[in-house]
Amino acid sequence: MAQRPPRSRPGRKLIFLAVLVIALLGTLVAGVQITKGEEDAASFAPKLALDLEGGTQLILTPKATDNSQVTQDDVDQAIEIIRQRVDASGVTEAEITSQGGQNIVVALPGQPSDETLDLVRQSAQLRFRPVLTVAGPGTIDPAALAAGDAAAQDPTAEPTEGATEAPSEGASEAPTAPPTREEIEAAARQAADTDGNGEFSTEPATEPADTSDPNWITEQVSYDFYTLDCTDPASRTGGTQDDPAAPLVTCSEDGSAKFILGPTALEGTGVESATAGLGTNAQGMSTGQWVVSLEMTGEGTRVFAEFSQRLLALPPPQNQFAVVLDGLVISNAQMTEAIPNGRAQISGNFTQETANKLANQLNFGSLPLNFEVQSEDQISATxxxxxxxxxxxxxxxxxxxxxxxxxxxxxxxxxxxxxxxxxxxxxxxxxxxxxxxxxxxxxxxxxxxxxxxxxxxxxxxxxxxxxxxxxxxxxxxxxxxxxxxxxxxxxxxxxxxxxxxxxxxxxxxxxxxxxxxxxxxxxxxxxxxxxxxxxxxxxxxxxxxxxxxxxxQGHRLSGLEPRSLGATSVTYRGRGRFAPTAPARTAGSERELVGAAVAGATPDRVSGAARDGATGTRTRPVAGARPATTPTPHGSSVAPGTTNVTEPAAGPDSPPAAGPGSPPAAGPGSPSDGGPKASATPPAPAVGPDGRRLTIAERRAAERARQQGQERADGAAAGDPVTRPAGDGAAPAAPDGRAQDDTDSPTAGGER
CATH class of the missing domain: 1.20.1640.10 (Multidrug efflux transporter AcrB transmembrane domain)
Known part of the structure; x- marks a missing residue:
């Protein structure tokens, strides 16, 4: 059973597009109305960049705290840190370049906020801090707290093995809405307020013994840890001026984890140098893994030896130390052995790129820079x-x-x-x-x-x-x-x-x-x-x-007029029907104009061949008939006394018959003919019986075959020995007593 083709519904697509445009413009209009008067209010006009609107330009000069020489690598690293700060603050199209190898030029488009300008002015510091606890980047889960999850109540608790597994079969599969900010803060307040007095203490309950002591985690530190969301880029802006003698709650640089860190154990000035390379084993053979090698200064060697010895005796994650640059953790490593000689090696899942990046950051931190603001001006659009x-x-x-x-x-x-x-x-x-x-x-x-x-x-x-x-x-x-x-x-x-x-x-x-x-x-x-x-x-x-x-219908101004596009071939309509033919452009040829198929063509526009093709028959006079004609009921003319031969139409390949009002067909030897003459050869069909369009070679072969058949038929008619007396419509009898036209004539036999 044939399947109907899918119905086209263009209206649905247009309706969807209209809804999309209305939603886009409606959101913009609502934003303009809601944020009216705010600093970053929506506007119907797009914001322009520095080259079209202008903005604020700062020229910074990096200065080393120990009055040492600032190299180009230090300036490049400082530019990367400033770019990270600016991008994280949401400012786009900012230009941060080096000027003369010593100054840093920062151009911010529009009117940047004071917070953004402070991020640019602040210097970056490198510090080594012990890890007190580490957790995922998200905030506290109020639902887990209500269920009595120990990890949600104690920031130092280790996550259980089933914490990341799939929920049980009895758990509801319906998605739950994410908690609001108010719910998160309420849950964090409940979990952090251990004494239940409604206030957060900022002083340790017990005097910490060293920088790795968990007593540094106060109620205020716990609350900050619970509410910190490291998945938010705003939490990874950097530029935090942290107190080296106090604990720090911060995120990793890539936002994959958050930490509670103890006070600073070693400043970045204790690092002499840092290099990236392939690690080696005890026999001096390459391990094929990228590592970062550190070499400490004299004071740094002494401090780091005591620091590494202490971390070895602690359980995880307190046996780790974090490298903090610009207020963000750029690396946290587990201590595997004491480092008494000041030469440490940080290993892990490093690639060449990440290892070189960490080495550059450590080298930058070994020479802390303070940015001195040389100028701060409003610049016009370039x-x-x-x-x-x-x-x-x-x-x-x-x-x-x-x-x-x-x-x-x-x-x-x-x-x-x-x-x-x-x-x-x-x-x-x-x-x-x-x-x-x-x-x-x-x-x-x-x-x-x-x-x-x-x-x-x-x-x-x-x-x-x-x-x-x-x-x-x-x-x-x-x-x-x-x-x-x-x-x-x-x-x-x-x-x-x-x-x-x-x-x-x-x-x-x-x-x-x-x-x-x-x-x-x-x-x-x-x-x-x-x-x-x-x-x-x-x-x-x-x-x-x-x-x-x-x-x-292919109007000439529509751009789809078939005649102007050169559409001149026959179109198969299906069920044995073909497109109506148009008037021939050249003698002896019939070509049809297609493409703009208009239903309801009138009969007078259809040729005689088409009418005969609809009835399945066509008529022609017998050769040698007299030229006198009489009208027939169909409106055609037939010579009196002649035999009308009715033949089934050969389909679209048949030569066209004479239509109403056309002159009668003259047989061979008629007065109007002047002697035997071959009739005009019809064109070869453009479409085969199966509806397939014929190729040019197939059309030419069909044309040659048709011409040869016509020539044979004309030759047989010209050599016919049968003659008829003038004025007598009967043919002479043959020797056997039969009329010769009844059997020998090629048109004898009545209807075929």
Whole structure:
């Protein structure tokens, strides 16, 4: 049983797109109203980057605390730390560069907050601290506290083995909503207030014996630990001016864990040098694993020897020490043996890149830098509003030229292109404005260039789609089928093209810095928007327009007129039916114009061959009949006294019969003929009996066979010895008494 093809529903896609646009613009409008008057309020206009708006510029000069020489490596490491601080604070499109190998220039777009400026001004310090406890990056779980989980009540408790396993079968599978901030703080207050007096003590209950003593964990430290969420990037900003003589609650640099650390055991100045390399065993053979080797100063060797000896006797995780840089844990290692000679080796799952990074950080910490602010000024835009206006003007000119070309090349289809470009522009502007509010994105001039290039990317998708439709029309499909088949073929090309553009944008974004990243970001964003517009707007609109008379019947201004596209082949309709033929363009040929199949063709536009093909018969006079004719009930003319031979039509390959009002067919030797003459050879069929389109070679072979058959038939008619007396409609009798025309004539035998 044949299955019906899936019904196309373009209206649903258009409704989904409308809901998407309304949701985007509605979110932006709500954000503008809700955040009105705030520092980072939403706006209908995207925020501009440093090159278009200007901002604040700070020039910092790093100074070593021991008056030693500051190297270029120290400056580069300081730039990386400042960039990490700025990026974590949510400021984008900032420019941080080195000036003359000694100064650091930090340019922040717009009006940065005082907190952001303080992050830039502060220096970074490296310290070694003992680990008192370590846990996952999240906050306390109020549900676990209510269930009496010991790990939720005691920050020093070790997590149980089943803490990370799947819930039991009896547990509810329904997802639970995440706890609110109020619930987290209430649970943390309950777990931290061990004496139940409603206040958090800041002093240890018992005097700690050393920096690894758990008594350093006070009620206030416990509360801070419970409420710290290291999955939030704001908690990993760094720049914390911690007290070296007090415990510290902080996150790891990558946000994978959070710690309670004891007071500082060794300052970064105790490190003489740090190098990355492949580790060796006791026999001096390479282990193939990357390690970081430390060498301490004289004072550092003495302190670290006592520190390592103490950690060996402690249970985990208190037998670990953490390396803290800029207030964040960059490494935590377990002590496996005492280090009396000041030469330590940190091993783990290091790669060459991570080992070199840690070595550089340790070297930077060995020479702590204080940043001296040389100047802090407000700078104007390097390009300014004039360049922005020119960029926008260039984009409008480019879009205008694309629109004019589409209208000239595609006529009515150009209107679909203009509407699609308008939808793409609305989506792009709305998304950029929304990202400016939510993630602090700022539009730079390279970003504007990326949006201008997106006009060509979007127009390219339309051209591929429209040309595919035209190709289907040229191949003989009706317009409604050409839209669906053209889309199936064009979709693969559009997806491949946009995938290449998006991949190039991703690679460029991660390999570039500064303004080039802005270009890559907008290029990738507009490529995704192009897919949305083509899938949810352009194709559904074409499906709706093809149902109208203007586009569906191939109006000459629609851009889909079959005759102008060169569609001249026969179209098979199915069930043995073919498209109606159009008037022949050249003598002796019958070619049909297809593509704009209009139902309801009138009978007077159908040729005589088509009418005979509908009835299954055609008539012709017997050779040698008299030229006098009499009308028949069907409106044709037949010579009196002749035999009408009725033959079944041969289908679309049969030569056309004479229609109403056409002159009678003259037999061989008739006065109007002037002698035997071969009739005009009909053209070879373009479609086979099975509905398959014939190739050019097959058509030529059929044409030759038809011509040879016609020549044989004409030759047989010209050499017929039978003659008829003038005025007598009967043929002379043969010697056997039968009329010769009854048996010998090729047309004898009545209806065949």
């Amino acid at each position: 390009l300014g509003s004039e360049q922005l206006a020119r960029g926008v003007l260039a984009g409008l000119i480019g879009a205008g030229l694309v629109i004019l070309y589409m209208l000239w090349q595609y006529r009515g289809l150009g209107i679909v292109s203009v509407a699609s470009l308008g939808i793409a522009a609305v989506l792009t502007y709305g998304v950029i404005a929304l990202l400016s509010w939510t993630i602090g994105y700022r539009l730079s001039l390279p970003g504007v260039v990326g949006m201008i290039i997106a006009v060509g990317v979007t127009a390219d998708s339309f051209i591929v789609y429209f040309e595919r439709i035209r190709d289907e029309v040229r191949e003989g499909r009706v317009l409604s089928a050409a839209v669906d088949h053209g889309w199936a073929r064009a979709r693969r090309t559009i997806l491949a093209s946009d995938a290449v553009n998006f991949l190039a944008a991703v690679v460029l974004y991660f390999l570039a810095v500064g303004g080039v990243q802005g270009f890559a970001f907008t290029l990738g964003l507009t490529t995704l928007i192009d897919l949305v517009v083509v899938m949810l707007f352009t194709h559904p609109v074409m499906q709706l327009l093809i149902r109208t008379k203007f586009f569906g």
